[in-house]
Amino acid sequence: MxxxxxxxxxxxxxxxxxxxxxxxxxxxxxxxxxxxxxxxxxxxxxxxxxxxxxxxxxxxxxxxxxxxxxxxxxxxxxxxxxxxxxxxxxxxxxxxxxxxxxxxxxxxxxxxxxxxxxxxxxxxxxxxxxxxxxxxxxxxxxxxxxxxxxxxxxxxxxxxxxxxxxxxxxxxxxYTAWQRDQLSGGRLDQALAYWRERLKDAPAVPDLPTDRPRSPERSPAGEELLTPVPAQVAKSLRRVAGELRCTMFVLTLTAFLLMLARRSRTGGTVVAVPVAGRAKPEFQDTVGFFVNTLPLRVDLSDDPEPGRAVERVRTAVLEALEHDMVPFDLLVDRLGVPRTPGCNPLVQVGFQLLPTPRRAGRVRWHDLEVGDWQGVSERVTRLDLELHLLDSAPEVIETLWCYRTDLFDAATAERLSADYQALLAEIGNG
Structure with a gap:
């Protein structure tokens, strides 16, 4: 077939x-x-x-x-x-x-x-x-x-x-048939108009300091840095999220965008945010490649206080989700995004919050006890810099940084992690 x-x-x-x-x-x-x-x-x-x-x-x-x-x-x-x-x-x-x-x-x-x-x-x-x-x-x-x-x-x-x-x-x-139907007619034109305005004059390469200049020959080689968020900070962040009426995703993304804005001195960095793409209930138990990437852009160059920054990020996220029907690759093509050697189109930085609930004990398969094995290490990255937050329990959050080794040293990743942790603590105490 x-x-x-x-x-x-x-x-x-x-x-x-x-x-x-x-x-x-x-x-x-x-x-x-x-x-x-x-x-x-x-x-x-x-x-x-x-x-x-x-x-x-x-x-x-x-x-x-x-x-x-x-x-x-x-x-x-x-x-x-x-x-x-x-x-x-x-x-x-x-x-x-x-x-x-x-x-x-x-x-x-x-x-x-x-x-x-x-x-x-x-x-x-x-x-x-x-x-x-x-x-x-x-x-x-x-x-x-x-x-x-x-x-x-x-x-x-x-x-x-x-x-x-x-x-x-x-x-x-x-799913592919449904998606083709969704991409026909006026809905696609409306969504493209939104993204065209949102991404107007977006930089092809983020203004982030790197340890080495970017090469036209992009290497996928990467490393990871896993750092736990202190339990008290994680607990405080959940309290602040409730007070600001936002999700933990929006709150932790806001901290990431504030950190990028402070490091780049611009507010225009486009961040890749994955969404599940399973818009219909019947797709929930189907194996396939459904994930889409939203190119999120929020201007925080004026370094607003956390509450105002959260409001901007929440608005941008909700608007992006209303227009998430456009596959990222079709968006790049239709908007005529210029290609830069050694770069992905439009996005070089990614963010994701992953709920990873810890199992109460290990899963039982008949006579077997089954659990995750931590021995897999991929050591490649698709973007220059990715931050994955692993949200396991009310007081258990870890930051997983993935970075390109031809651009960043391990010491730089450690500084990024420390800066982000400090910003989380600052927001949690606010």
Whole structure:
């Protein structure tokens, strides 16, 4: 079966075509499986999940010079190679090395299965399951769907039963058809008019000091810095958010934009903010690439006090969400955004708040206890600088900074993190 790509998929297809060895859009997650593992049941469960979602069976060959979405038939088993490291004293380190090798392996979008699984045995009662996907077929919401369904499938398979999961309410092809319908007619023109005005004269490159000059040959090499927000500050921020009648997303984004404005001495930095893109209820349990990027621009160059800054950011966010129907790639194309060598179009800085509720104990899959494995490290970044806030509990927030190593030193990332933490504390005490 052959279908059409969404605009966001088309962009990733062309990027991979330009650099077939690129791995920035590989998505890799790992899970610890503790207990007596039924490997055959896990293999059947992975294949069953793949059968449920067309996106996981899709490849993207070129037809007459343009990409097409080709869906493989159901029933093809998903390979699950097993690497046995049991008995080795450095099994954990070797598992991390294997994960790094897997995530650094590029996908051939035209031929490769774009959903890969690997099993690593650390000892007879402890395994690591690696799932590696290309972003063109799945976003992080999709990864949560896969994990939940895999647990249900495995529990049933290990007991010799049918899982009985209902089929997803929609296929990804239904989303692409719906999106094409949304992008036809006057609604698209109105949304483009909003973005054209909002992004008028936006700088192609942010006025942020870097440790090295930007090169026309952009490198995706990146590093991460994870720093916890003090519990008392996290608690104070939630109180302030309530007093200002805003979400934690708006409050922490405001702090980020204030920091950028103070460092760049301009208020025009465009920040990439991802949105889920699952506008209809039937898309909630569908695996696919739904995420869209909103290029948010708020002028805080006059360094307003936090309350006034929050009001500007809240207004800008609400307006942007009202016009989020335009895929970022179509927006760049229709607005004629100039291209600068070594830069992404329009946005070089990103922000995201991720609710990551901590599980009460580990998830149970029949005889297994399953939890996240922290051994996956991707070490690539799609933007110059990204800030991800991991919101785990009322008093547990962490800042995860991702930065391009050809632009920023580790010491600079540490200073950015310290400045942001100080600003959060200032807002929390305000």
């Amino acid at each position: 052959t279908g059409r790509l969404s605009p966001t998929q088309q962009r990733l297809w062309f990027l991979q075509l330009l650099d077939p060895q690129a791995t920035e859009y590989n998505v890799c997650v790992g899970y610890e499986l503790d207990g007596r593992l039924d490997v055959a049941a896990l293999r059947r469960s992975l294949s069953a999940v793949t059968d449920r979602h067309d996106a996981l069976r899709t490849t993207f060959p070129a037809e007459r010079g343009r990409p097409a979405a080709r869906i493989r038939p159901r029933g093809e088993p998903l390979p699950l190679p097993l690497t046995d490291l049991s008995g080795l004293p450095d099994a954990g380190a070797r598992a991390a090395d294997l994960a790094a090798e897997r995530v650094a392996r590029p996908f051939d979008l035209a031929r490769d299965p774009l959903f890969r699984a690997d099993l690593i045995r650390l000892d007879p009662a402890r395994h690591i399951l690696l799932l590696n996907l290309h972003h063109i077929v799945a976003d992080m919401w999709s990864v949560q769907i896969i994990f939940a369904e895999l647990g249900t499938m495995y529990d049933a398979a290990a007991r010799g039963r049918e899982a009985g999961l209902p089929l997803p309410a929609a296929r990804y092809a239904d």
